[in-house]
Amino acid sequence: MQIKPQLVRDLIALLGPKAVLSEPEDLMLYEYDGSVELGSPECVVFPSSAREVSEIVRLANRYEVPLLGRGAGTGLSGGAIARDGGIVVAFSRMNRILEIDAANLRAVVQPGVVNLDLSRAVDHLGLYFAPDPSSQKACTIGGNVSENSGGPHTLAYGVTTNHVTGLELVLPDGEIVRTGGKNLETSGYDLNGLFVGSEGTLALVTEITVRLTRKAEAVKTLLAVYDTIDDTTESVFEITVRAITPAACEMLDGFTLRAVEDYVHAGFPKDCAAVLLIEVEGLSEAVEAQAAAITEVCKLHRAREVRVARDDRERALLWKGRKEAFGALGRISPMYYVQDGVIPRTRLPETLRRIAEIAAKYDLQIGNIFHAGDGNLHPLILFDERDRAQFERVVAAGGEIMRHCVDVGGALTGEHGIGMEKNELMSLIFSPDDLALMARVRASFNPAGRLNPGKVLPLGKGCGEIRIPHIPASAATPA
């Protein structure tokens, strides 16, 4: 694919020279995101309105080049990677909060608004935006919508789709349409539900109406410390069985914790096998009762210690440790490959044992940090990108973990999306007919396949295999 100089000139005429990048030195900086994927666009544009986005789409159609949206590029499945070249539509300059309607618990935002910036902007009103992906201090709400992002508090509050009531979209033919509105329920088809999580393959999102959530009256954050992984997972199992519903229930294994503690100094014990970070919130009385019940369960399963965060500062520190745990592993390894499988919570103990076996089999280090409460695993396989042979073992181990998740009745992704990383694995959980239905949905909006090609649906190259990425994004000259 080679885009024509005339297309670049047309884009500049449309957007101005400061909103179009087409030099190689600039394009190289859009070939990566937060994942291990790589692919260079041929042009990057920075629109400032839905009308401009629409014109960009029309130009792409006229010149028959692919295009895709990009938020902050923090994604973990290559969703914002230009797999087939073409135009990247970067939303970093469409970053205004357009309206805060506190009385009706709604906000209207442009797609480039950073997730945490919205929560900060409504903090003084006692409100926040509930979806809290770990990258929330950098990732954009447009990206959250595309990937249907979750986060630790997904357990109680649901994922992004549960917090989006309206969208403005530019369809692959350039038409600007609206779905939903400020109401929770709309008449007709639930089109919001269709577009949220479509990973940028059905439309480009140009405006989002989101639900705001009232902060709970009381919050308690508990840290349960264990000497074995089995005791940790058994505790999660029992919390589930006893129908206790915390707002969040996260597990970090000892290996990961040691890197994290060096970064946050939150007082995480460095000599344990794992911890559970559990949060309960609601009315004060209920919170006390739930915290007591959880403490009892953890103690029953031989928790060495159950600690309660004393104040907001300590609570924030514990969460900082959890949310920035991926990055903290960068302290001990040049790169990681993160998985996102989902399993029934009741299968946690055996799954963790299986992951340990896989790590031993392939001679790899795997850190486990995950949303234990909803069975969303994030095994992080560490590697050094200069070691090609090791990287192939990493991909094989990743595939084996995925297949295990599917075998125990789980799913490929909880929140990171399928992207270009796991699309070939889709056939493990969907029949050809199921996949054909998805392909029909995509074709009805995006018939030419020009919007974010090569994502979500299998290309049918290596059936049931994880694709081995070309070359990890941070790969350097061998030393």
Place this chain on the structure above:
Amino acid sequence: MTESTANTEQAAVTAQPSGFSGADIPAYDDYAHCVHCGLCLNQCPTYKLWGLEADSPRGRIRQIVLVDQGRLPLGDSFVKHIDQCLDCRACETACPSGVQYGKLVEAARAQIERNYRRPFFSRLTRDFVFRRLLPYPRRIAVLARSLYFYQRSGLQAVARASGILGLLGLADREQLLPPIDQKFFFSNLGRTYSAIGQRRARVALFAGCIAQVSFSQLHEATIRVLTANGCEVVVPAGQTCCGALAAHAGARDAARGVARTNLDVFLKGDFDAIITNAAGCGSTLKEYEHLFSAGTAEHAKAAAFQKKMRDATEFLADLGMTAPLAELPLRVTYQDSCHLLHGQKIREAPRKLLRAIPGVELVEMNMADYCCGSAGSYNVTETETSLALLAEKMKHARATGAPVIVTANPGCLLQMRAGTRIHSTGQEVVHVVELLDRALSQKA
């Protein structure tokens, strides 16, 4: 991209020689910690301003990697984006992987200094400032005297009113010039000030370069506050500029030169601590090790020196204030100096000192942890960007409703004082130590 072009590219990667050479190369072991997660993006003032990956910490590290791989030339584009970095190091605070971004960008700038030919005038200015002016107190004094004449003789008023500055394209920069003191601090070098009451510590004061002609009063206030709290204060003679401006600009030879002088001067005395009231200097002084190769005698000296280096707010908060303070019924807001918060990881100490003054109400400013645009010499080299960041800062400062903005670094003081004039916020801008001194003198 197809598999085959990727492989070709891989081959090309390994075939290209690195664009870096000589000493002070951004090290693989430093940049490999970056896992390109992107958590730094929203903390970066220039990324927030322009939304460009090239002007984000992740993007800048990536450009360093690409130059090292030989995929990107060490040319105009690279230099532009590395130059546009404030080196505020907010990304280091945001980074979970512990990437030492400041170290990387300073090494990249050293490479630019070595391998890139800047325009003639730019080379001339840089050489003059870093190698022929800042290391020499006498030259600073001479230049300052003429600047003093310009500012006080009425010439400044004429220049501003005539519009000539605008014609020369200097109007923006001129208003960021430091106001020159009538009496310079140089005459205090070599003096010792006794502790008031029982001596609790013996400390050395680091006086800096430009601060001696523009912040004499801050230095005097620092001495008063330290002595009042039981410190004997020595102002060692022979000390010189810390080298921060040179190191940030990539002129590491110049930075090393002044560092050697300071190491000799300050290690001679037996001090409990070496104190600076300039966060920008402090951050470099605490990292003198970075300037010398591990294993050398100078590196060992730098290590010994660093252990004693303290920011004035850090030292006073740890020591504990014993001198009685008068009540100052003031609403204040604190702007974090980047090189205190991000460079030295000191957030609480200045706030603790402010709260210790009876009557002072501290109102937190939105985005206090973002750079004000001063950034050493950035306001002179990248004036337009600096002023855009200053405008944002003033918006948030004004919104606090506090009549006083407090900060912890002379550069930030100058920048925000200019900001209060440009944006007519009517606020006063003072150093933490100056406010302590005020409470102290009103008690006396």
